[in-house]
Amino acid sequence: MSRKERIAEAILTVVGLSSVAVLALIIFFIFREGAPFFAEVGLADFLGSTRWSPGKGHFGILPMIAGSFFVTLGALVVGVPLGLGCALYLSEFAPKRTAAVLKPLVEILAGIPSVVFGFIGLTVIVPLIRDHLGGPGFSVLASSLVLGVMILPTMVSITYDALRAVPQAYREGMLAVGADKWQTVTSVVLPAARSGILAAGILSMGRAVGETMAVIMVAGNATIIPTSLLDPVRTLTSNIALEMGYASGLHRQALFATGVVLFVVIGALNILARSFVRNRVR
Amino acid sequence: MARDAGRGESHGRGAPGRPKKRSGVLGVALVRASAALAVAILVFIVGYIMLRGARLMTPRFLFGSPEKMGREGGIFPSIVGTVVLTLSSVAVAAPLGIGTAIFLTEYTREGLFSRIVRFGTESLAGIPSIIFGLFGFLFFVIRLGMGWSILSGSLTLAAMMLPTIVRTSEEALRSVPDIYKETAYALGASRWQTVTSVVLPAAMPGIITGVILAMGRAIGETAAVIFTAGSSLRLPKSIFDSVRTLPVHFYILAREGISFENAYGTAAVLITAVLLVNLAAYYVLYRVSKRRAGGI
Numbered sequence: 001m002s003r004k005e006r007i008a009e010a011i012l013t014v015v016g017l018s019s020v021a022v023l024a025l026i027i028f029f030i031f032r033e034g035a036p037f038f039a040e041v042g043l044a045d046f047l048g049s050t051r052w053s054p055g056k057g058h059f060g061i062l063p064m065i066a067g068s069f070f071v072t073l074g075a076l077v078v079g080v081p082l083g084l085g086c087a088l089y090l091s092e093f094a095p096k097r098t099a100a101v102l103k104p105l106v107e108i109l110a111g112i113p114s115v116v117f118g119f120i121g122l123t124v125i126v127p128l129i130r131d132h133l134g135g136p137g138f139s140v141l142a143s144s145l146v147l148g149v150m151i152l153p154t155m156v157s158i159t160y161d162a163l164r165a166v167p168q169a170y171r172e173g174m175l176a177v178g179a180d181k182w183q184t185v186t187s188v189v190l191p192a193a194r195s196g197i198l199a200a201g202i203l204s205m206g207r208a209v210g211e212t213m214a215v216i217m218v219a220g221n222a223t224i225i226p227t228s229l230l231d232p233v234r235t236l237t238s239n240i241a242l243e244m245g246y247a248s249g250l251h252r253q254a255l256f257a258t259g260v261v262l263f264v265v266i267g268a269l270n271i272l273a274r275s276f277v278r279n280r281v282r
Numbered sequence: 283m284a285r286d287a288g289r290g291e292s293h294g295r296g297a298p299g300r301p302k303k304r305s306g307v308l309g310v311a312l313v314r315a316s317a318a319l320a321v322a323i324l325v326f327i328v329g330y331i332m333l334r335g336a337r338l339m340t341p342r343f344l345f346g347s348p349e350k351m352g353r354e355g356g357i358f359p360s361i362v363g364t365v366v367l368t369l370s371s372v373a374v375a376a377p378l379g380i381g382t383a384i385f386l387t388e389y390t391r392e393g394l395f396s397r398i399v400r401f402g403t404e405s406l407a408g409i410p411s412i413i414f415g416l417f418g419f420l421f422f423v424i425r426l427g428m429g430w431s432i433l434s435g436s437l438t439l440a441a442m443m444l445p446t447i448v449r450t451s452e453e454a455l456r457s458v459p460d461i462y463k464e465t466a467y468a469l470g471a472s473r474w475q476t477v478t479s480v481v482l483p484a485a486m487p488g489i490i491t492g493v494i495l496a497m498g499r500a501i502g503e504t505a506a507v508i509f510t511a512g513s514s515l516r517l518p519k520s521i522f523d524s525v526r527t528l529p530v531h532f533y534i535l536a537r538e539g540i541s542f543e544n545a546y547g548t549a550a551v552l553i554t555a556v557l558l559v560n561l562a563a564y565y566v567l568y569r570v571s572k573r574r575a576g577g578i
Contacts, residue, residue, distance in 0.1 A: 015385060023405055082319060089317035117327070210409070241412055
């Protein structure tokens with residue numbers, strides 16, 4: 001090997017490690033900043049208490065954990081069926097030309113900035129809920145609707161890939177024995193693609209848990225555990241973004257500790273999704 | 283897979299010979315409706331913002347300086363800030379991302395090392411932007427002493443767009459037919475020569491499309507940028523200055539209720555930028571697929 005070759009290979013190897021290095025740095029810095037807080041306040045008080053008032057030294061994030069949970073669940077209820085239907089249409093029912101136009105449109109939806117989604121939620125959905133269903137409008141429901149639309153592109157594109165990965169022979173076999181298209185889809189294509197669809201759902205869940213700016217604008221951000229769809233909520237992500245600007249000392253550490261919790265949740269979801277995808281490949 | 287199919291069949295609705303038409307009709311209608319709804323939502327979002335904001339996109343708004351915290355005046359510093367921030371983050375992320383993709387496709391076999399690299403990339407892709415914001419704040423802004431600046435913001439954004447660029451570049455590189463490489467090797471070309479003179483040029487359109495799409499995401503990013511690039515309304519003079527990007531400006535205008543009027547205007551500029559960037563990406567891809575179909 002010439003010298004140039006060896007230099008190229010060495011550089012590419014180092015570059016190849018860049019994303020691993022970034023990941024390691026992120027984990028190191030977030031955990032290092034959050035860890036002292038766990039030592040000082042204790043995990044039980046942090047995760048189990050419902051009282052968040054940093055000024056008085058109360059750092060319970062249970063309302064935010066509940067908030068993230070409800071809002072994510074709501075987003076899945078809205079986004080998963082819609083995304084699944086969309087992907088099914090694109091992959092199984094749409095004429096080729098229609099699909100060629102529709103797919104980029106869904107990808108454009110992914111490019112719309114989250115603040116724009118939040119703004120539409122703020123100016124359209126929140127007033128609608130306030131006027132017709134009651135409550136402040138800033139609510140679990142508003143957040144779920146906005147997030148449900150925001151996870152759509154993730155849900156559609158991963159489900160679409162999973163559906164396309166089902167061998168054509170499966171479909172042809174069903175059609176050959178006289179099944180119609182719908183039967184083929186429900187009895188062969190969907191079952192064959194189900195681990196990929198599950199992965200799509202889990203990754204969409206990760207998107208919903210991690211979304212910040214759009215949720216802040218429509219959730220109301222009260223630090224209470226919501227008891228109805230119309231109650232305001234605060235999510236883990238919002239908790240960080242809302243108070244990071246002025247927090248200091250233990251309060252700031254508490255926000256980084258919130259980041260650690262968020263990180264662990266997202267990490268678990270990603271590993272779960274990966275295990276489903278791997279099963280499919282096998 | 284085969285087992286899945288078998289099980290699916292035993293659950294199948296009725297004998298395949300007699301299609302149950304009614305459930306099918308309803309099902310297909312629902313599937314169609316969800317696709318139509320998704321498109322309708324996109325049209326609504328774009329239409330809603332453009333109808334209210336497009337008339338504000340005057341030269342005075344686009345090239346003017348903000349006055350009274352953005353209540354009046356234009357958004358020129360934010361446009362400059364967004365462009366500079368986006369371009370500098372691409373300048374950092376593109377070489378790293380494309381390099382990683384070349385390494386994965388041409389320089390290593392599937393093994394422990396490539397699995398680690400892939401794990402890193404995929405994990406990075408799942409991390410929410412607010413976490414990138416926290417990290418960028420701790421590492422670039424404070425630890426490395428870069429302060430709230432274009433530099434901190436673009437390095438944070440670069441870390442965020444890295445996985446997208448790696449994934450799309452890898453796909454583009456893998457779609458280059460093996461015969462190209464084999465021919466190059468047969469002619470006695472070295473690996474690096476093959477990569478630079480055969481593989482990269484053939485994969486370039488796909489790579490460019492990926493980079494442009496990553497740029498589109500970066501333009502609209504808010505949570506990661508607000509904690510790293512800050513929110514200064516002044517026109518930046520160097521990469522060490524703080525900027526307030528368009529989405530951050532828009533967020534502050536809307537959330538603090540400073541001016542919904544100017545918020546609509548800013549959003550219209552933002553949406554236009556995102557649409558143009560996406561259009562550019564598809565144009566590159568479209569031209570290539572056309573050339574491929576006719577040429578090679």
